[in-house]
Each structure stands twice: as C-alpha cells, then as structure tokens.
Amino acid sequence: MADAYLLDRVRVATTSGGTGALVLGLAPVGYSDPFTAGAVPGRPYTWVCESEDRATWEEFVGSVTPGSPSTLSRSRIIRTSNGGTSAVNWPAGTTKYITCVAVAEYLQYGGNEPGWERLNVDIVTSPVAAIIKSLPPEYPRFRLTWQDVTPAQAQTDLYFRLYVGGALLQGAADYPYRHTIASETGVVAGGGALNVGRLSPGSPGAAAGYLEFNASGARAWWARAHFRDGNNVHHGYEASGWVPGITSGPAEQIVVSFVSASIAAGRFTLWGAE
Structure with missing residues (x-):
C-alpha cells in the first residue's frame, strides 16, 4: 500500500454526479x-465525501x-x-461535502496496527544526529516506522544499529552486510552497517517507511524494510545473518x-509485537 497524506482543515462542496472525479466547489466558512x-497536485490524500444528511458517504x-x-x-x-469498496454513484446537482480526513490504515504512527x-x-x-530507542524485553519483534522525514543537508543515509549489553551489534567493523537503497535501481549489497535508505534534500515529508526486525537473539537476526524517498519511489528487502564477536542475548536498544546532525524534521515510532 502506497503512502497517503493529510491536509489541515480542508472541506469543500461539490455537486458532481456519477462515479468519476469530483468537481471541487467552494469551502464553507471556517474551512480551507x-x-x-x-x-500538491498528483499527491494522494485521504478523503470522505458525504451527503448533507451524512447518510451516504465514501x-x-x-x-x-x-x-x-x-x-x-x-x-x-x-x-x-x-459496506462496499465501489465508488458511490452520486446524484448530480445535489450538494455533497468533501473533507480531508485521517484513515486508520494510512496512519503509520496513529492508532495501533493489529498485533x-x-x-x-x-x-x-x-537537526539531530541520532535517535535511541529502548527495546522492552517482553517483545521479540519490533518495527521502527518513520514518516515526514526531511534531511537538513546533502544526501543522508539511514543507518540502524542494535546494542546488546552495551556492545554494538551492527557496525562497520563487525557486521558483514550492507543493504543500500540509493535510487530507483534497487538494493545494492556491500559492506558496513545496515543502511536502509538514502534521503535526498527536498520538501517536508520527503521520506517514509519502516524497518521490522527480530531482536530476541543477538547473533541470529532478520530484518525487512520498506522505504520511500519522494512520492513515487518504493523499495523493500528482506535480509538475515550472523554477527560475529557478540555474545548471544536479546538486543536492548536500536539506534x-x-x-552529523543531518535530519531536520521527522517522526519516528517504535512498535512491539509478541
């Protein structure tokens, strides 16, 4: 599922009919x-269109x-x-109201995803250089989501590192895999730390995605990620491996x-699953 966006305090009237595109009318007093x-033209947003009596909506x-x-x-x-997923066949000439609203399945950081x-x-x-998340021991699986991330300068890579007993589990010297999403060409394997994606400077909300990982055993791990930079680039991967030189045990933190201090804005959410 691709990402979708929100706009604040947006409502307009429409008298469109049928199942196609809706013609945008005026905003009521108090709305934009x-x-x-x-x-942004072409960017997906989530909406509800409803009749004046609110009995019919989509x-x-x-x-x-x-x-x-x-x-x-x-x-x-x-x-x-x-109860369906087919477009409402709106009657032409009657007034309906279109409002930009939050929809649960598109909120990566709002509401709880099942499980x-x-x-x-x-x-x-x-601007920040790092964000540290503590991992509660009762969860064997975690997901770190990010949304509305904007680099402060130049191109910025997102690196994710796990700590076990205060020791770095994933680092350039002791971790054999690197997974980089540098462009639309795909994932490139190399050496170094876990690198999920590369952000380019741009408008706010330039990047979103998630990293899901199993931190219950430090030596054996797996992770999968989804990443978006801009509005149309989507990539994903799954990876697993062994990390030498670290005693077994659950990871305690993800960083x-x-x-440098290269993230100017963003929202990072940690989720846990049993």
Missing part, C-alpha cells in the same frame, strides 16, 4: 480549500488537479456507507544513526 492548505484516496474547474480523483475507494503495540514516538523539529 485544498490549494490554500498546500495540496472514504477514498484521491489527488487534486487545478483547473477551471479543479477536480479530485477517486483512485482507491477504501469503504462506503453501504502491534505503539511503544514510543520521537518527533524531530530541529537510528545519521551522519
């Missing part, structure tokens, strides 16, 4: 239209296109008031490590 709120993913008139696509129907418990959240608002 998508473009005033900063909508949650969907769509992107705006400026024009005369401006329109909103309905690229994926999430759910509707009739996962949210443990902590770090929100970055000024999101950056070169």
